Amino acid sequence: MKKVNKLPFYHEPVLAQEVLHYLLINPDGIYYDGTLGGGGHALLFLQKLTSQALYIGVDRDEQALEYARRRLSAFHNVVYYHGLYNDIGSALQAANCSRPDVIFLDLGVSSHQINSDQRGFAFRPHIALDMRMDREQALTAADILAEYEEKDLIRIFKEYGEERHSRRIARVIVRQRSEKPLRFSDDLISVIERCVPGKQKIKSYARIFQALRIEVNRELDILKEALEQGLNYLKPGGRMGVISYHSLEDRMVKNFFKEQENPCTCPPELPVCVCGKQPRLKRLRPWLIIPTEEEIKKNPRARSAKFRVGEKL
Numbered sequence: 445m446k447k448v449n450k451l452p453f454y455h456e457p458v459l460a461q462e463v464l465h466y467l468l469i470n471p472d473g474i475y476y477d478g479t480l481g482g483g484g485h486a487l488l489f490l491q492k493l494t495s496q497a498l499y500i501g502v503d504r505d506e507q508a509l510e511y512a513r514r515r516l517s518a519f520h521n522v523v524y525y526h527g528l529y530n531d532i533g534s535a536l537q538a539a540n541c542s543r544p545d546v547i548f549l550d551l552g553v554s555s556h557q558i559n560s561d562q563r564g565f566a567f568r569p570h571i572a573l574d575m576r577m578d579r580e581q582a583l584t585a586a587d588i589l590a591e592y593e594e595k596d597l598i599r600i601f602k603e604y605g606e607e608r609h610s611r612r613i614a615r616v617i618v619r620q621r622s623e624k625p626l627r628f629s630d631d632l633i634s635v636i637e638r639c640v641p642g643k644q645k646i647k648s649y650a651r652i653f654q655a656l657r658i659e660v661n662r663e664l665d666i667l668k669e670a671l672e673q674g675l676n677y678l679k680p681g682g683r684m685g686v687i688s689y690h691s692l693e694d695r696m697v698k699n700f701f702k703e704q705e706n707p708c709t710c711p712p713e714l715p716v717c718v719c720g721k722q723p724r725l726k727r728l729r730p731w732l733i734i735p736t737e738e739e740i741k742k743n744p745r746a747r748s749a750k751f752r753v754g755e756k757l
């Protein structure tokens with residue numbers, strides 16, 4: 445077993461055994477990890493892969509790549525790529541290879557990102573409203589609150605946060621920002637507090653913060669494109685596995701896998717298919733893999749994880 449650099453805690457890989465069980469399909473294969481993070485899953489894979497295998501680790505967060513590089517320095521078959529995980533073609537080109545055996549995405553943010561106050565993901569007090577996963581990007585959550593029209597704020601709170609009080613919250617934000625910009629978590633929390641009654645507040649904080657994070661990082665658009673691109677690039681017989689942490693992402697993955705397994709659009713009364721659309725993927729059973737109670741007890745951040753795996757035909 446290779447010696448691994450001991451570094452301060454970064455992130456606990458979720459569903460680790462399940463990910464290996466479904467995705468470790470070829471010890472000499474090409475693995476595309478679109479969300480390298482602290483390299484937790486990567487390390488588990490690399491310890492089982494041969495030196496012939498190639499592991500491509502992608503992250504949009506330069507700090508995460510830096511950490512993973514140090515952690516995985518004993519392994520010489522890793523290519524690190526700073527970019528978006530839907531940019532599969534460029535990452536494969538940078539790694540000088542064409543088709544991966546496995547594509548793995550562990551969506552969202554790492555514990556390290558959530559725990560770092562200066563990244564602005566959490567709704568703890570006195571945190572600047574930043575939320576950029578890639579700090580080279582210009583748009584922050586504070587910019588959205590300062591610049592978006594009321595109707596666009598309503599749209600993102602509704603669509604990405606599924607928040608019932610979206611209209612009221614957006615209206616108060618627009619009124620508030622004409623007096624004083626909303627720059628810190630407290631500014632936003634006090635708006636939500638004024639708009640949402642009683643105990644519902646706590647859930648609304650989470651929903652509004654989630655909506656802003658999705659908008660800042662264009663999370664859903666990128667995921668949609670990555671699923672399509674991923675299936676195009678994957679080798680036949682290769683597998684795509686995605687862990688998601690909120691219902692919008694999981695719905696997108698679930699529907700994509702379903703549609704690719706059964707793409708026929710012919711009316712059911714037709715005796716034979718005339719649309720000619722062929723299945724491109726088979727969903728592996730069980731269709732939904734979730735963490736055990738034991739894992740959730742050890743790592744409460746795993747509680748909302750949903751893992752789905754498809755095999756390219």
Ligand SMILES: C[S@@+](CC[C@H](N)C(=O)[O-])C[C@H]1O[C@@H](n2cnc3c(N)ncnc32)[C@H](O)[C@@H]1O
Nearest residue numbers: 457479481482483484485503504505528529550
């Ligand atoms: C949940 S963490 C991954 C943790 C990793 N599996 C581990 O075990 O350490 C998600 C990571 O994906 C990155 N990320 C999120 N969206 C991304 C995107 N569109 N493109 C590239 N990286 C992304 C985040 O910066 C974060 O480091």
